[in-house]
Amino acid sequence: MPDIVVYPRPATPVAMVTGGNRGIGRGITEELLRHGYAVSLLATRPAPVDLLEELRGLPGGSGKVSYTRGSIDDLDVGRRYLDATLDAFGRVDLLVNNAGVAPSVRADLLDAGPESFDRVLGINLRGPYFLTQVVARxxxxxxxxxxxxxxxxxxxxxxxxxxxxxxxINISSISADTVSIDRGEYCVSKAGVHMATLLYAARLAPEGIVVYEVRPGVIATDMTAGVKDRYDVLFANGISPMPRWGTADDVGSAVAMLASGAAPYSTGDVIHVDGGMHIPRL
Known part of the structure; x- marks a missing residue:
């Protein structure tokens, strides 16, 4: 067997984080900044000047943040986003496919229309799938x-x-294998993210690139604010062994752990960040 080569470590590793300006994505961005990464963000809103200043001044952070505006479901955006990252920082060491949406309106599986299906799948699965292709090359x-x-x-x-x-690293959801019949398109999109993780893990392992999936449970963000009362009751009734909401920081810590390179012989793995909600119980 040939000798193991020590892979050169960049002075400042660079991460691309889609949807990294809010919710789970912001928790990931802040944790990576604290771990010395320069972070290139992609989001649909105009550049948030105040937020970018806050991130650059994050205590203990690298201070290096760039921003590209665009929607991941536009396949032309992926190349533009990568080019902007390389222009800003010269390299890319980590891609975090985090951007995602829930259905605009929850609808029973027998009533939901194709417009919502196409929107959710385009942002949650199709866009990240092809962004990964561009960045992996x-x-x-x-x-x-x-x-x-x-x-x-x-x-x-x-x-x-x-x-x-x-x-x-692909950010999935407990909905990848947990059914919600009033948002079927979301569940299908996240199940697809799991398969995309396995596919890219198998393809890129011979190239020395690892691929993981982080699968959050119920995380306190603006996306879940509308169902807070419902889940407060579910937590009180034991839906999760850890009886609390997850936080964006919980997800950020998992991403930073996987990005550390400390598990070089692991790929295609799913890391649950759900307080044990995925554990089958009687």
Whole structure:
């Protein structure tokens, strides 16, 4: 077996985080900044000047944040977002596919229309699927440049690396395998994210790139604010072994852990951030 190659560590690793300006995405962004990442954000709103100043001044953070406006369901945005990231920071070490939406209106499975299905699947699954394709190609090219800079030629094949050359993390949901019959399109989209994780993990493992899925449960964000009373009752009645709402910081900590490179022989794994809600119980 060939010797393990020590993969060069960038002075400032760079993360792309879709939907990284609010909710779970903001928790991920802040945690990555604290871990020394430069973070390139993609979101649909005009650049939030006050928020960007706040993120750049985050105590203990890297201070390096860029912003691209666009919607992930527009496939032209992926290339533009990647180019903006490279223009700002010169590389990309981590992609976090976080941006997602719930149905605008919850509707019974027998009544829901195709417009909502197409919107949710376009943002939650189709867009991230093709953004990953674009970014993964760049990660492979970057890997070859990084190794060439330390005298390692990959023409004859990639040698074993001591850590991943890059990481991709998909933010899924407990809805990937837990049924909600009044938002079927959301469940289908998140189940698709799981399969996309497995597909890209298998394809990119020989390239030295690892892919993970983080599967949040009930997280306190603006998306779940409208169902707070319902879930307060469910938590009180034992829906989760840990009887509390999750936070965006809980998800951010899981992402930072996976992005650390400390598990170089693991890929395609699902990390639940749900207080144990996924555990079957009698």
């Amino acid at each position: 760049e990660m492979i090219s970057q890997r070859d440049r990084d190794l060439a800079a330390v005298g390692v030629d990959t023409v004859a094949g990639l040698p074993p690396l001591d850590r991943p050359a890059a990481t991709i």
